[in-house]
Amino acid sequence: MTKVTKVTKVTKVTKVTKVSKIQIRIWDFIFMRYLFLLRRDQLRNGLRELLKKGRMRFFIGVFVLLVVGAGIFAGFYRSFLFLQTFLGVGEILIDRLIYLLTFALFIMLTFSNTAISFQLHLKGDETAYLLTLPLPHSIVFRFLLLEGIFLSTWATVFLIFPVILAYGLTHQLSLYAYLSLPFFAAGLAILAALIGILIAALIPRLLMLKKTKIAIIIVIISIALSAPLWHKLIPAVAPDTGRDVLLLNKLLDHSRITLSPLLPGFWAAEGFIQAAKGRVVRSLGFLAVLTVNALLAWQVVELTVERTYIKTWSIYHSRRAPKKKKLHRKGKEALSAVFSFLPSPTRALLVKDLKTFLREPAQWLQAVILFGLLTIYILNIKNMPRNVYQPFWKNLITFFNMGATSLILATLTTRFVYPSFSLEGRTFWVLGLTPIRRSAIFRIKFWSSFIAAVVVTVPLMLLSNHILEVSGLMTLITCGAIVLMAGVLVSLATGLGTIFPQFTEDNPARIASGFGGTLNLILSLIYISLMVGALALACHPGEMGTAAGHSLTPVLAVVFVLLLSILGSYLPFKLGIRALEKCEF
Amino acid sequence: MIKTDKLTKVFGDKTAVRDLNLDIPRGELFAFIGPNGAGKSTTIKMLVGLLLPTRGRALIGGYNIQENSVEAKKLIGYIPDFPYLYEKLTGREFLRFVGRVYGMDDRSIVESIEEYLDLLGLRDQADELIRSYSHGYRQRLVFAAAFLHDPRVLIIDEPMVGLDPRTARLIKDNLIERCRRGAAVFMSTHTLAVAEEIADRVGIIHEGELIACGSLGELRKQSGVDGRLEEVFLKLTKEEDKESELK
Structure with missing residues (x-):
């Protein structure tokens, strides 16, 4: 070997600059300010561009947001007033609703923060750029952490705000209660974000260990496969013949987990409820618990994630793609064989989309976790009091399950289907040059997402119906409805994703939380509310077998549901194809 | 070094x-x-x-x-093979951000930005959003950002x-000149x-x-x-x- 290296022995003495802690703090503040100025400029330019090129689009969006906000407010305001008419019991139910809300909010925020943190801190191109600049790693970390909190929280806050306002107005809250609310909300959001970043930071280290990776996959598959077994193992509660008050007690008992003093959701809810009742000292006590825990979590994050930030980033980007083994090749062949009935270009596009999705565990794990939780909940219905098997409750829970399934589906279509066109990014020209009509590209994306949605949601509805022992007709109606809803939700997400593409953005979380993504989520929520409401109205009297069952209401409701679904799937589908055909890249 | x-x-x-x-x-x-x-x-x-x-x-x-x-x-002034640029900033805003992060004072930032906008022929595009830049202009902007703080x-x-x-000739001459200056x-x-x-x-x-x-x-x-x-x-x-x- 010809080796002509001119190697000089490197001096062992390296320069170390001594600066005081105060100087470091001042510089940290200055750097953080520069990063915020950067975001301010980006936001201002984006808004200017939107107002210049899509003024109408912008105002329609704002109008829709306001209408939805007003709708949520009106619904909860009337519900709270209604519940208040049940002396004694009403307030208990309202309070439990607040506990449930903060409980669910905390879980959702933790999940979304984990996903967004992983995307922002480890996968984002911007992070790589910022890490090459002379900025302390801690500043890059903190700045992106704050951005993550904002991205994961703002839509939730928008949806929660009208609920709290309705609560406030029906309970004549004091000024202190209103003022305390942002602090409780911030405490909860920050705690969820810190837990989210801790989980996200663990992922690269887990991925590094081959055996751990295999173990995680085995655990997930085992949990999924053993689901029917749990169903058998969960003991059914003995028939309950008690009165409705006893039933109410049991139902409240089933949501008692939300009252666990170990849960952050409880601290926020209890603190706010105490504030609403004018018990300032008790409220401050819960605020202190929330704050102390947030500070403790911050200390943990600072000592672990922040200090090893660049190391974690480096570990994630030092992964070596596994060698394609025989098994992998066989899997690839099997995947192509499944779609062998399709024309070659269509099959190629479909296999590409599937592979891209499956090779991003951070993406599909979210879907698995969300639907996993829903499955566990549905299996747990068996444990509910037997009064649930009375027609009224059976109906109510069936439609509640349908609503919950479609809500999760809406979250997932916004998160995965909506950004799919934008994520084609700079390589979209490859699709543009393929010998396939653009409308066919749209159709492939629609059908693949629709089939996936149906495959996941219909079994869940069948399981729920089986456990609740509902009639065949009801099973047909709910399963038919969930198929319709999957069609509309996927059509909305595909259509709007094509109408509002963001080809320069590579972060799906940012794409989904943008204007089009938010509009998609809101329209999906409106559609789900109308569908579930109309179907519940149509099926309730019919199932009860009362005289009202013979009225025109069910027919009208079904016609309304069909018309709404046809319109909801056709319009975005057509507009999406039109936008794609006009799209320049 | x-x-x-x-x-x-x-x-x-x-x-x-x-x-x-x-x-x-x-x-x-x-x-x-x-x-x-x-x-x-x-x-x-x-x-x-x-x-x-x-x-x-x-x-x-x-x-x-x-x-x-x-x-x-x-x-360091770093020019990666796939540079990251903020699409929703103008070229001038991006350079100002880079100047600030490298600890330059406002006057030096302005002077330096003007110098490199002229040198790299970016003056006409300076106040346009980066998303509208062609590949060549993006590359010029990346060089301007790397040169800005005189690394x-x-x-x-x-x-x-x-x-x-x-521009390739200009960049080559600039690199040689920088080496001459140490x-x-x-x-x-x-x-x-x-x-x-x-x-x-x-x-x-x-x-x-x-x-x-x-x-x-x-x-x-x-x-x-x-x-x-x-x-x-x-x-x-x-x-x-x-x-x-x-x-």
């Missing part, structure tokens, strides 16, 4: 860079060449502090990039991609003609190992080829491949 001491990076079971020892003094333009996947970009990512070495260390202006990353990075160390991955001949330039490239034209020394990396390093004359002597850098490169890497096969 740039020193590496047994710099090594291992990805899983593959050693991407092995025991790399380099010393690039002030005023030297060093070209780093090698086949695809030889370890050039990994080396650069370790030099700018993005990837942590498995073993060894990298020093920039005497600062260990791992231990004193902020001080070291203040000295003592320039680390460049594929410098001439997307540049028109006039900067050190580390340039990774596949364009051997550029390396041959402007580099003081050339390092050839192959399968993670530095197989040759020296002036063009020294490399010619070692390879026994009295021709262009391209022929020298092909000969040296071919010999290395033969040795690998024999092993």
Whole structure:
């Protein structure tokens, strides 16, 4: 070997600059300010561009947001007033609703923060750029952490705000209660974000260990496969013949987990409820618990994630793609064989989309976790009091399950289907040059997402119906409805994703939380509310077998549901194809 | 200005860079060449502090990039192969952000921005959003951002991609001028003609190992080829491949 290296022995003495802690703090503040100025400029330019090129689009969006906000407010305001008419019991139910809300909010925020943190801190191109600049790693970390909190929280806050306002107005809250609310909300959001970043930071280290990776996959598959077994193992509660008050007690008992003093959701809810009742000292006590825990979590994050930030980033980007083994090749062949009935270009596009999705565990794990939780909940219905098997409750829970399934589906279509066109990014020209009509590209994306949605949601509805022992007709109606809803939700997400593409953005979380993504989520929520409401109205009297069952209401409701679904799937589908055909890249 | 001491990076079971020892003094333009996947970009990512070495260390202006990353990075102007740009900023806003982060005062930022807008022919596009820039203008902007704080160390991955001949000439002259003023330039490239034209020394990396390093004359002597850098490169890497096969 010809080796002509001119190697000089490197001096062992390296320069170390001594600066005081105060100087470091001042510089940290200055750097953080520069990063915020950067975001301010980006936001201002984006808004200017939107107002210049899509003024109408912008105002329609704002109008829709306001209408939805007003709708949520009106619904909860009337519900709270209604519940208040049940002396004694009403307030208990309202309070439990607040506990449930903060409980669910905390879980959702933790999940979304984990996903967004992983995307922002480890996968984002911007992070790589910022890490090459002379900025302390801690500043890059903190700045992106704050951005993550904002991205994961703002839509939730928008949806929660009208609920709290309705609560406030029906309970004549004091000024202190209103003022305390942002602090409780911030405490909860920050705690969820810190837990989210801790989980996200663990992922690269887990991925590094081959055996751990295999173990995680085995655990997930085992949990999924053993689901029917749990169903058998969960003991059914003995028939309950008690009165409705006893039933109410049991139902409240089933949501008692939300009252666990170990849960952050409880601290926020209890603190706010105490504030609403004018018990300032008790409220401050819960605020202190929330704050102390947030500070403790911050200390943990600072000592672990922040200090090893660049190391974690480096570990994630030092992964070596596994060698394609025989098994992998066989899997690839099997995947192509499944779609062998399709024309070659269509099959190629479909296999590409599937592979891209499956090779991003951070993406599909979210879907698995969300639907996993829903499955566990549905299996747990068996444990509910037997009064649930009375027609009224059976109906109510069936439609509640349908609503919950479609809500999760809406979250997932916004998160995965909506950004799919934008994520084609700079390589979209490859699709543009393929010998396939653009409308066919749209159709492939629609059908693949629709089939996936149906495959996941219909079994869940069948399981729920089986456990609740509902009639065949009801099973047909709910399963038919969930198929319709999957069609509309996927059509909305595909259509709007094509109408509002963001080809320069590579972060799906940012794409989904943008204007089009938010509009998609809101329209999906409106559609789900109308569908579930109309179907519940149509099926309730019919199932009860009362005289009202013979009225025109069910027919009208079904016609309304069909018309709404046809319109909801056709319009975005057509507009999406039109936008794609006009799209320049 | 740039020193590496047994710099090594291992990805899983593959050693991407092995025991790399380099010393690039002030005023030297060093070209780093090698086949695809030889370890050039990994080396650069370790030099700018993005990837942590498995073993060894990298020093920039005497600062260990791992231990004193902020001080070291203040000295660096980095041009990656796939630069990240903020699409919703104008060129001027982006340069202002870069100037601020590098600790320049407002007056110097304005003066420097004006200088590089003129030099790189970006004045007409300066107040347009970056998303509307062509590939060539983006590349010019990246150079402007890297030059803005007058770095003592320039680390460049594929410098001439997307540049028109006039701008390419301008960049080459600018790099030479910077070296004359005492900067050190580390340039990774596949364009051997550029390396041959402007580099003081050339390092050839192959399968993670530095197989040759020296002036063009020294490399010619070692390879026994009295021709262009391209022929020298092909000969040296071919010999290395033969040795690998024999092993």
